[in-house]
Amino acid sequence: MAELVGPRIYSCCNCRNNVSFHDDIISKAFQGRNGRAFLFGHAMNIIIGPKEDRHLMTGLHTVADISCCECREVLGWKYERAYEETQKYKEGKYILEKSKIVKENW
Template identity: 50%
Template sequence: ALLRQARIADRQAASVSRPPEGSKKERRDRPMGRLFLTSLAPATGTIYCCKHCDSHLAYAQHIISKMFRCKHGKAYLFDKVVNVVAGESEDDRMMTTGLHTVRDIFCVACGAILGWKYVSAFEKDQRYKEGKFILERCKIHSGGGGPPNRIQLWAEHDARISSSEDDDQGAV
């Protein structure tokens, strides 16, 4: 119990020194440049993709367990994922299996939140989750197999931009 309290105190002290979200320093620290996505080979097996933009995320054979739950329903525990970025802040969350330190993970292509990464577990029998990823089932889909259709994504993006410009021109 004392070790758990010490870990929580250390994390709270560390979070105080971070810049506030949206600050100039935080924005400056983000990498800039061309976005490179990893395309997974369909011949290797079933591929899980982002539901919003079809970016490849993981192979089905990297699922450790399908028995996890999140606030939106089912979730899968993965050993390896691609095309995700972990948020900067760590949160201590009380879950059904105990207290865990996690970081939310986001799709690198569209920015949608997909789940979280386990940073640390306070219970000894839950430490197998450390470094593993939860993808919420409602945020991903299986299949696709081919690379994401970037041309279609840009066409949809351009259509949204032009329709919003039309709305602006009609407003007085």
């Protein structure tokens, strides 16, 4: 008999609050503050902090840190604006640092 398995989910490493689905990954080739990071098209159960301009590896961006809504752990950031044309695809997307999330239902 086949086991029913739910969607593959990423959760906060601190409190296991669900923050995104595996299917929402756009790229695994990103760098966060603390190492590897993933670019997601959607995130849930998060708090979006104030916007600020930040110089990142790919240029100047307006970003907002994102935190878990349960434990307030900073998980990454949301791209609000990209100033270079080649980086516009990131706008409205989320960076979740690999060290801050764990896999669920794998």
